[in-house]
Amino acid sequence: MxxxxxxxxxxxxxxxxxxxxxxxxxxxxxxxxxxxxxxxxxxxxxxxxxxxxxxxxxxxxxxxxxxxxxxxxxxxxxxxxxxxxxxxxxxxxxxxxxxxxxDVKQLSEVVVNAHHDAAHTEYANSFTQLSEKQLDELAGKSLGESLKEVAGVSSIQTGPGIFKPVIHGVHSQRVLILNYGIRQEGQQWGAEHAPEIDPFIASNIVVIKDASAIKYGTDALGGVIVVNPPELPRKAELGGTFNTILQSNGQSGTVSGMLEGGIKNHDGWGWRVQGTGKRSGDFHTPDYSLTNTGIKELNFSTSIGYHKENAGFDIFFSHFQTELGVLKGTAISSLEDLANAMERAEPLYTSSFSYQIGEPRQEVSHNLLKINGHVLTNHGEWKIQYGFQNNNRKEFDIRMGDLAKIPAIDLKLNTHTLDAEWETLHSDKRTISLGISGMYQNNQNIFGTQRLPFIPNFVNLSGGAFAVSKLFLNQWTIDLGTRYDYRYYDVKGFDYKNTRYASSFSFNNISASAGATVTLPENQTLNLNLSSAWRPPHVAELYSVGTHQSAAAIEYGLLLNDSTNEVMNIKDVNFKTEQAVKFVATYTRSWQRFAVEVSPYMNYIFNYIYLRPEGITKNVRGVYPYYRYTQTDALFTGVDVTGTWHVSRYLKVLPKVSLLRASDVRNDDYLVFIPSNRYELAVRYDRPEVSVFKNFYVESKLKYIAKQYRAPRVITVRQILEAEEQDVDIFTTDNSNFDFMAAPSGYGLLNLAVGASLKRDRVQYDFRIAAENALNQSYREYTNRFRYYADDVGRNFIFSLKCIF
Amino acid sequence: MKNYKNIFRKITISITLISIGFLSGCNSNDPKKEDTPELITKATLTFTPIGGGSSVVVSATDPDGDGVQDIAVDGDINLVSDTDYTLTITLINELAAPTDPAYDISAEVAEEGAEHIFFFGWTNNVFYNPTGNGNIDNRSDGINYNDSDENGLPIGLSTNWSTSVNTASGKFRVILKHQPDLKSPTSTSSDGETDLDIEFVINIL
Known part of the structure; x- marks a missing residue:
């Protein structure tokens, strides 16, 4: 729409x-x-x-x-x-x-871009959209960083370049990303693995914050991020955009261009080509350079399609490729190193600005091929889509001699997905949608890393079927949905001794969702949604072994024996799949000049899998804490509030609040890396016309991120080392969660922006100049994994120009 | 209308064919066994009396690498008082075959000498020369290094030690640091990544 x-x-x-x-x-x-x-x-x-x-x-x-x-x-x-x-x-x-x-029906129906002729039973109730305009204002940022603009969404960050979206406190395997309608399948298990998507391919991004989107499969315990492409043109008219973004912090440049059109005398045919290039050097804090945090990115995509009233198809291909530097000062290999790194005023290896990317670094590429078709008949609309994804992830560490040139982790993940769906025609009373989906996935360790593989090779075969329905009863809209899923794993790997193991097993379960939306008098709406979703464990959670990039900790999967490290059979372990029950209520009301949306939520996750500190082990490199994937019950409760106050014709004030509490219910404890409470106040002056300029705006945004007071106990590295010196394992008596460092204090950031459009001949130029962290504050963010080592980034000036022709 | 259905049918058929093709070609998920050249499972210290006599050999072993088992030390370093020794350090990976270049990690350290340095620390004045307590806490404290890298900086695979005149007991700690682009005459034991950090009881008899 x-x-x-x-x-x-x-x-x-x-x-x-x-x-x-x-x-x-x-x-x-x-x-x-x-x-x-x-x-x-x-x-x-x-x-x-x-x-x-x-x-x-x-x-x-x-x-x-x-x-x-x-x-x-x-x-x-x-x-x-x-x-x-x-x-x-x-x-x-x-x-x-x-x-x-x-249009009450349309209000609750976003969202995955499709034809508008048939009914839409997407069942997304509690959602927020980043519009094209908002995305324009976020141009140059990664997908994960852009999504932080949505209330209730934050990120787990690894330095200034790697952002992983977090919805209502949960992330990684618990957030499903749909890219052009296809489940994004990368190596999402790692906290430092960002989604492999170029945000420039999206015309809008929708965040569904309840678990109601069961149409898309398992895993959406926290929510779904839907990256929507613009529709292909249907007429033979050439158009396009060209973006240039320059940023002072990191001295980065981003260019992105898009060209689209139709085919002469062939109405209904449309095509698009798009590409993005980005180069950034070392970011800097107000006081020092963050050495080795550069980024190189090169992405392109192309699509062609044919669309008529009753049928259509699209073929889409995209390639994403990035090279990311990881702050050199985080390269540590024991607790002693970590203690040293944490005590330094500025990170080790800090040197002057450079575009060079050395070890440790990541090289990630992701290819997506998608073919989809749909046809509208008298009996409803039929849709089918096939997706092929090829993901390659290489992680390079500081290693002895020539080993630094070969990756320590080298994984290739191929995924095929096939989805078919039938949807009833639009009706005033009810719509129904039925579908099936299948997935074949193959993960391979590329030979030659000269290191024990962190995760094993595996084949994943999954299948599912769903039925969703929407009923319209006067001012009520009722959503109901259910889904069955099956997953089979065939795993082959090497354990800590470099001895081969193999295993195969399967999981299956049911998801369900029920929601209701009611329109009340005086511009009020209320939406309630209760849903239950599950997810099969990721192989990484079952079999991980070893140390991970800049973690200074050893991680063990759920299936490793806690005294012998031997790989056990899943049947001999008391393992239960994760299951979430999430309730979200969204209330909106608007007055003449004021509109508000309040959205409280509660997410109870049974058998929540997380890394729990378990003990200390000594090897030749020194003393290490080790963590083991363990299960507990976790509760996430919170509320997101957004408001719009039209102070005058051109001036508006936009408050935004995200509050969250998370706890480990079984152990009466806090969980680590849970985003703290966030408050934001934007004052924006918008004027459609100022002399020759159109869409003029000035915005000032103040963000306050509170300290995370609900953080686990602190055990410093020195305390662990001292206890070790006296042969005391402090985790044997109390292995509740802990953190090496207290949560950093709260901080406020001021962002300023001014923008306008200018039309000349056939071209529209959108200018934007912005300053982020305008006061050049030194701060550390609790959910940034590098807060142990360095401050966050300082002031950043952004200049962007978008040409639309 | 017929036309679209036709197109649709063609797409469906090609998708099915493509998927079958991919599925049948992707069954090779058997992993190959990696060599693990960086894994040190055993560090051996050999104290050879310079004036002749039998060597004192101690080692620290960690047979499970990144497993939960702690490193094990096979005994104390028992040296004779008022005697000069040469200490050589050997690092091996017992997971690799002895013929494999990945087996002998000390050779790799010697080759990459410009990026590696050993630091030593001890207590209770167990040595007459060098004096003090070693260079782990203070780089400028004396150590008698016998080897050096291409820049003339010490490595520490071979060092000389003179035991104290009187009997004494204490601790002896050895740290190997990987200091790419960091190694200098002043780089300390807290710079760079730790490749080895082991501690023994030392007795001067």
Whole structure:
């Protein structure tokens, strides 16, 4: 819905220049109101076929100037309202008040981009969208960093370049990412493994924060991140965008371009090519350089498709490739090294700025091929999609001699997915969708690392079937869904002695979801969702052995015997799959000038798998703490609040609050790396027109991230070493969770931005200048894994320019 | 309408064919056994009396590598008082075959001498020369290194020691540091990554 709107906008823009050359002096003004006579702020008015769209202001007003007299089609759209379309003859001056009707059905139906002809039973209830405009303002950031703009979403960070999204306190295997409708399958088990997606391929990103999206499979215990592409053009008109982003911190440059069009005399065919290149050097804190934190990235994608009213297909291919430096000062190999690193004012190896990326570093590539088709018949819509993903991850450590040139971890993961779905036609009473999905996955350690493999080779065969339905009863919308999944693993690897082991086993379980949305008087809506989801364990959680990049700890999987380290059979271990019950309520209300959304949630995860500190072992390199994957019951409760206050016609204030509490219920303890409470206040001045500029805005955003008071006990490295000296294993008496360092204090950051658009000939130029951490604060973030070693990044100036043609 | 169905059917068939092709070609998930050249499972210290006589040999072994078992030391270092010794250190990986280049890690350390350095520490004045308590806590404290790297900086695979005149007992600690681009006349035992950190009881009899 929204997507198509923006595409139309892009195309109509290209006509602007051409038409404006004739003598055209007419104006068309008006106001967009809802059924209660309140302005529909943000609605788009499109003047078709030859003029651009406009977004109405805070009072619902719009104004088209210098247009040619003639006959037009006016289309007004806004998410959650039914489209309004009428013909209009404009001579000299025209004025209209346009009333939009609320569309209750559409409100609760995002989201995975598809055809709009059939019903949409996506069952996403509690969701937040990063729109194209917001993504533009985040251009140059990684996917994980961009998502932090969504209330309730934060990140587990590994230095300044690696961001892993966290929804309501859970991450990695518990967050499902859908890239162009395909489950993203990378090496998601590692906390320092960021999603392999170029955010420039998205026209919007939707975050579903409840577990209701069971259509997409297992694992979505915390939520789903949906990366939506723009729709392919259907007409033979050429268009495109070109982005350039320069950043002072890291002295980085990012360029991204996109070109799209149709095929002449072949209506319905469309194509797009897109590419992004990024180069960044060492980031810096207010006081020192973060040596070896550079980034090199090169991505491209291409797609072609054919779409008509009743059928269509797309072929999409994308390649993502990145090389990431890991802060050199984190290269440690024992507790003694860690103690030294933590006590240093600035990290070891700190040197002046450089673009060079040395060890430790990561090289990751991800290819995706997707083919999908759909056809609309009298019996409903049929959809089928096939995806092939090829992921390669290499991790290079500081190693002896020539070994530094070969990766310490080298994994190849191939995944095939096949999904088929049938959906009923749109009806006023109910919609039903049925589907099946299958996955074949093969993980291989590439020979030649000259190190014991951290995770084994495995084959994963999965299959599932779902049924979801949506019922419409007056002001109520009811969502119901259920799903069955089966997963089979065939594992082959080498244990700590370098002795081969092999095993195969399977899991199966059911997920279910129920939700209700009701529209209440006085612009109120309430949505309630209760869902239960499960996830099979990842092989890494079962079989991991060894030390991991810059962790200074040894990790053991669930299936390793705690005294002999031998690999055990899963049947001999008391293992139960993780199962979550999540409840999310979302209440929205809007007044004349104020709108608020409050969304409390509770997520109880049974048999939650986490790394628990278990003891200390001595090897030739020194003393190491070791962690073992263990199960407990965990509870995550919190609330996300966002508000919009239209202070005046152009000025608005946007508060945002995310509160979260997480605990280990079985052991009455806290969990480590849980995001602390976050508060944000943005003041934004938006003006559709200032002299020659359009869409002018100035924004000042103040963020306050509180200290995490609900953190596990602190045992310093020196305490562990001292106890070891006296032959005391401090974990034998109390192995509750711990952290090497107390949670850092809270901090406030000020971000400033100013932007505007300029139209010249057929091209629109969007400028943006911003300063992040404008006051150059020194701070450390609790969920940054490098907080033991170094401060976070200092002030960053960003200049970006986007050309749309 | 017929046309679209046709296209759709073709896509479905090709997808099925592609998937079958991939599935049948992807069954080789048998992993190959890696060599593990960095894994040190045994460190041996050999004190050879310079004036002749039998050597004193002690070693520290960690047969399970990254497993939970602690490193085991096979005995104390028992040296004769008022005697000059040469200490040589051998590091081996018993998981590799003795013929394998990955077996002898001390050779690798010698080869990469410019990036490696041994530090020593002891208590209770068990040595007459060098004096003090070693260079782990203070780099400038004396150690009689017998070897050096291409930059003329010490390595420590071979060192000389003179035991104290009187009997004494204490601890003897050996640390091997990997200091790529960090090794200098002043780099200390807290710089770089630890490759080895072992401790023995030492008795001067």
């Amino acid at each position: 929204y997507l198509r709107k923006t595409i139309i906008l892009v195309f109509t823009l290209s006509y602007l220049g051409a038409s404006a050359q004739s003598i055209c002096k007419s104006t068309f003004t008006g106001q967009v109101l809802d059924e209660t006579n309140h302005p529909v702020i943000g609605a788009t008015v499109l003047l078709l076929p030859h003029y651009t769209g406009q977004v109405v202001d805070v009072l619902g007003n719009f104004k088209f100037e210098n247009i040619c007299a003639g006959n037009y089609k006016v289309r007004v759209q806004y998410l959650g309202y039914q489209d309004e379309e009428f013909d209009l003859q404009i001579n000299d001056k025209a004025n209209r008040v346009i009333l939009l009707k609320e």
